[in-house]
Amino acid sequence: xxxxxxxxxxxxxxxxxxxxxxxxxxxxxxxxxxxxxxxxxxxxxxxxxxxxxxxxxxxxxxxxxxxxxxxxxxxxxxxxxxxxxxxxxxxxxxxxxxxxxxxxxxxxxxxx
Amino acid sequence: xxxxxxxxxxxxxxxxxxxxxxxxxxxxxxxxxxxxxxxxxxxxxxxxxxxxxxxxxxxxxxxxxxxxxxxxxxxxxxxxxxxxxxxxxxxxxxxxxxxxxxxxxxxxxxxxxx
Numbered sequence: 001x002x003x004x005x006x007x008x009x010x011x012x013x014x015x016x017x018x019x020x021x022x023x024x025x026x027x028x029x030x031x032x033x034x035x036x037x038x039x040x041x042x043x044x045x046x047x048x049x050x051x052x053x054x055x056x057x058x059x060x061x062x063x064x065x066x067x068x069x070x071x072x073x074x075x076x077x078x079x080x081x082x083x084x085x086x087x088x089x090x091x092x093x094x095x096x097x098x099x100x101x102x103x104x105x106x107x108x109x110x111x112x
Numbered sequence: 113x114x115x116x117x118x119x120x121x122x123x124x125x126x127x128x129x130x131x132x133x134x135x136x137x138x139x140x141x142x143x144x145x146x147x148x149x150x151x152x153x154x155x156x157x158x159x160x161x162x163x164x165x166x167x168x169x170x171x172x173x174x175x176x177x178x179x180x181x182x183x184x185x186x187x188x189x190x191x192x193x194x195x196x197x198x199x200x201x202x203x204x205x206x207x208x209x210x211x212x213x214x215x216x217x218x219x220x221x222x223x224x225x226x
Contacts, residue, residue: 004155031212041200043156043216056212090155099212100146103156 003027004104006091012110013081021076021107023091029102030095031055032074034066037088037106049074078109086111114139114205118217126225127195133188133220135177135203142208145186147177150200150219159201162186173197198224 004025013019025032033056034046048056052068063079078085091104115138125131137143144163148156160171167179177188186203203217 033212041150041219043202043219045213048212050212092156094212099206100158100161101214102158103148105155 004091004093004102006104006107008107010108014112015081017081018079021089023074023104025072025093027093029093030071033092034076035090037090081111083111114207114215116203116205116215116217118203118220120220122221124223125193128192130191131193133201135186135217137184137205143205144208146204147188148202193224195224195226197222
């Protein structure tokens with residue numbers, strides 16, 4: 001009974017490639033997020049969408065483009081991948097009023 | 113702006129011993145506070161949260177935390193740890209009127225030894 005799921009779990013690719021990570025939630029939540037966790041385990045929010053509308057964009061390079069086809073899905077597309085993009089990317093979702101966030105299992109991206 | 117400080121990057125402890133993981137926050141407005149746990153190669157799982165009311169909050173797996181407004185702290189405690197509690201623990205804060213943005217601390221690695 002997966003709540004927030006991400007695919008793929010692991011992604012290994014070459015510099016300069018374009019890749020996408022998919023996220024789906026079956027919790028009926030209105031808001032979805034993308035976070036980046038670096039090699040030191042530091043977690044930082046990248047984007048937040050509410051009902052398919054972008055509400056947070058935390059100074060992320062424009063090579064990163066989130067896309068929300070509906071409120072249950074928030075995909076992350078990354079163009080021209082760089083070595084520094086290597087990290088674990090987490091998707092999360094939440095519901096008002098408190099917006100407690102529920103996280104997916106993460107996607108480990110390795111750029112060679 | 114809000115910030116979270118987790119003073120201990122690693123906490124080693126023996127099984128069945130008590131543990132406290134420290135978290136301090138900074139904010140000029142009311143906040144909500146959270147503790148998340150991340151087991152190896154897994155996503156984050158919510159342990160507990162403080163929104164309002166009683167300052168002692170009980171969570172899953174026998175953990176509890178106490179909100180101390182005067183000391184701007186939200187320390188996590190467990191009276192007796194198990195090997196299975198070995199994980200990374202993250203404290204997080206959000207502004208009470210803008211809960212979309214969670215600010216995380218740098219995490220504390222709890223290592224439980226037999």
